[in-house]
Amino acid sequence: MHPNETILNDYADDLLDPVERAGVDQHMAACAACRQTVEDLREILGAASELELREPPVRAWSRLERAIKMEPRLESGARGFPLDGARGRQPGGSGGARLKGSRSMWIAGLAAAAVLVLATAVGVRYLPANRTDATPAAASAPGGAAQSGAAQSIETELRQAEAHYENAIKGLEAIASSEQSELDPRTAATLQKNLAVIDQAISESRAAVRSQPASEPAQQSLIDGFKTKIGLLQDTVALINEMRKGNEAGAARIASGLKQKGT
Amino acid sequence: MRVTAPIVFAGLALVAAPAAAQDHDHDQDHRIVLGDIIRTSLKPGAYQGRNNGPEQTEHFSRKVKIGRDGRFSLSNIAGDIVVTTGGGDEVSIDAVKKTRGDKSELARVQITVDDRAGRVDVRTEYDQDRRDRGSRTNHVSVDYTVTVPASVSVDLHSISGSVKATGVHGSVRADTISGNVTLTDVPKLEAAKTVSGDVLLTGITTDGDLTASSVSGSLRAKGVKARGIDLGIISGDINVSDVTCERLGVKSVSGNVEYAGTIAKSGRYEINAHSGTVRLLLTNPAGFELNANSFSGSIRSELPLTIGGDSSARSGSTVRGRRDAVNSHSMRATYGDGSATLVVRTFSGDIIIAKR
Numbered sequence: 001m002h003p004n005e006t007i008l009n010d011y012a013d014d015l016l017d018p019v020e021r022a023g024v025d026q027h028m029a030a031c032a033a034c035r036q037t038v039e040d041l042r043e044i045l046g047a048a049s050e051l052e053l054r055e056p057p058v059r060a061w062s063r064l065e066r067a068i069k070m071e072p073r074l075e076s077g078a079r080g081f082p083l084d085g086a087r088g089r090q091p092g093g094s095g096g097a098r099l100k101g102s103r104s105m106w107i108a109g110l111a112a113a114a115v116l117v118l119a120t121a122v123g124v125r126y127l128p129a130n131r132t133d134a135t136p137a138a139a140s141a142p143g144g145a146a147q148s149g150a151a152q153s154i155e156t157e158l159r160q161a162e163a164h165y166e167n168a169i170k171g172l173e174a175i176a177s178s179e180q181s182e183l184d185p186r187t188a189a190t191l192q193k194n195l196a197v198i199d200q201a202i203s204e205s206r207a208a209v210r211s212q213p214a215s216e217p218a219q220q221s222l223i224d225g226f227k228t229k230i231g232l233l234q235d236t237v238a239l240i241n242e243m244r245k246g247n248e249a250g251a252a253r254i255a256s257g258l259k260q261k262g263t
Numbered sequence: 264m265r266v267t268a269p270i271v272f273a274g275l276a277l278v279a280a281p282a283a284a285q286d287h288d289h290d291q292d293h294r295i296v297l298g299d300i301i302r303t304s305l306k307p308g309a310y311q312g313r314n315n316g317p318e319q320t321e322h323f324s325r326k327v328k329i330g331r332d333g334r335f336s337l338s339n340i341a342g343d344i345v346v347t348t349g350g351g352d353e354v355s356i357d358a359v360k361k362t363r364g365d366k367s368e369l370a371r372v373q374i375t376v377d378d379r380a381g382r383v384d385v386r387t388e389y390d391q392d393r394r395d396r397g398s399r400t401n402h403v404s405v406d407y408t409v410t411v412p413a414s415v416s417v418d419l420h421s422i423s424g425s426v427k428a429t430g431v432h433g434s435v436r437a438d439t440i441s442g443n444v445t446l447t448d449v450p451k452l453e454a455a456k457t458v459s460g461d462v463l464l465t466g467i468t469t470d471g472d473l474t475a476s477s478v479s480g481s482l483r484a485k486g487v488k489a490r491g492i493d494l495g496i497i498s499g500d501i502n503v504s505d506v507t508c509e510r511l512g513v514k515s516v517s518g519n520v521e522y523a524g525t526i527a528k529s530g531r532y533e534i535n536a537h538s539g540t541v542r543l544l545l546t547n548p549a550g551f552e553l554n555a556n557s558f559s560g561s562i563r564s565e566l567p568l569t570i571g572g573d574s575s576a577r578s579g580s581t582v583r584g585r586r587d588a589v590n591s592h593s594m595r596a597t598y599g600d601g602s603a604t605l606v607v608r609t610f611s612g613d614i615i616i617a618k619r
Contacts, residue, residue: 048468104407135549186423186459187423187459190441190458190459190478191458193479193498194497194516197498197517198514199608200517201516201517201537205537205558208558215558217556217557217558217593217609217610218557218558218610219612220608224535225516225537228516232478
């Protein structure tokens with residue numbers, strides 16, 4: 001029987017007592033899947049230690065909260081490992097299924113986190129909505145030196161924002177691609193088609209920003225496109241996650257979260 | 264570490280990505296990667312509910328006491344759901360399992376009814392091997408026809424199949440992944456969503472907020488009154504008429520948006536569309552402040568607007584005014600008492616404001 005995700009997390013965190021740790025060591029000696037999970041977790045820990053601490057905006061928590069709600073076991077905190085009776089045991093099912101569940105759990109977390117970090121990096125800084133419209137004409141008007149400087153600053157911020165969004169999208173796509181999951185073909189085709197629609201919108205907006213860097217509608221449209229794509233990708237990952245676990249009802253509920261993001 | 268580890272890992276993916284990955288021209292790469300994702304998940308036979316043989320059916324029928332203010336939920340995988348209302352305090356569940364494969368497949372699909380005080384939960388459950396997309400049970404679909412007391416709250420979920428509810432006066436949530444959602448005379452609608460399919464709402468009156476969305480399909484609502492309405496779609500049209508709300512949020516990537524209805528004093532209405540035309544047909548508006556912009560589309564108003572809040576710049580069918588308030592693609596203006604707020608943005612679509 002495999003240790004559950006909590007045990008493996010604690011193992012990676014070096015929080016287990018010697019007896020528990022020895023049990024996990026013994027199990028991992030013969031279990032490549034658990035070894036891989038622990039390696040993944042350690043990689044996460046190593047990378048985390050190098051991250052800059054940032055304060056997320058309040059709205060970022062709603063998506064994180066939703067992802068956490070997708071994983072009821074997270075809230076139940078059930079632990080089970082045959083090497084330690086005090087930790088209890090998981091109910092029936094194969095160890096493989098539990099491992100899949102474990103992986104599913106942190107995948108759901110990753111999807112949420114991608115948006116969380118993105119919002120942290122971009123959401124606070126890039127808030128053009130209440131700014132006066134900055135067209136190229138305005139930027140070149142008399143006394144426009146300051147405006148030009150401001151536009152340049154905005155463009156720089158926009159490029160930084162783009163980079164963050166690009167990375168978020170890459171992260172989510174990587175998460176999804178690593179999961180060879182089982183979506184209904186029609187649903188998969190629909191999602192693919194609509195991601196292409198969003199890609200087209202992003203492409204148009206990007207071209208507009210390149211041709212008119214100070215255009216607020218172009219900037220806002222580009223950011224909206226990124227947000228929408230991230231939202232759909234995040235939900236796609238969540239959907240794949242539920243289907244992979246065989247939780248069709250959960251998948252249907254995920255569908256209720258499949259909506260336009262970016263508000 | 265527990266929950267924090269994955270969160271931080273995503274942070275790594277986002278914040279500490281290699282510089283080379285920050286090239287801005289990655290759209291094509293994204294498509295390729297996602298195409299791979301989707302292709303890996305394209306497995307035949309999933310939820311098609313059909314095979315090549317004659318249709319085999321098995322009927323299921325059950326009545327359960329739920330009480331007039333109870334809560335009913337139904338989670339289906341493949342097949343349609345139809346909910347209507349009736350008298351009494353029972354929920355009547357009729358279901359038909361269908362397959363065009365071997366009749367024995369039908370027995371491998373169970374309909375589970377959990378009956379607790381004031382609550383009835385129905386689920387379609389397949390044998391454990393259902394997740395093998397080639398398994399025989401994937402050819403079974405289940406169509407439900409349910410009758411509930413009118414005041415019962417209803418929660419309907421499906422993976423592949425349409426969801427339809429009529430006359431339910433308790434709260435209603437309905438969603439499916441592939442299929443249409445049609446809700447009529449459900450005054451306490453909370454949410455109606457689909458990934459691939461249309462959403463059609465008729466005769467909704469609620470004191471609260473309602474949300475409707477589709478990834479690919481259309482959203483149509485007629486005769487809807489709610490405090491707040493949120494509508495979202497990626498590809499498809501949004502068409503709402505005879506609508507009354509204090510707050511509206513609409514987001515669309517590809518498709519037209521038409522809102523025909525009233526605007527409330529102090530109401531806020533935000534519409535964001537990428538490529539579609541946004542048309543606002545307003546019924547006797549007392550007034551609003553308009554902030555509209557479009558990158559390449561035009562902005563037209565059939566209402567006389569005061570540009571930038573300056574009454575000297577009043578105009579008629581097409582607004583022209585001070586440069587800081589309006590240009591060919593951007594407009595800030597006021598109509599009437601300016602009590603409501605309209606924020607409309609498009610990238611390439613036109614924005615049209617007219618009186619209904």
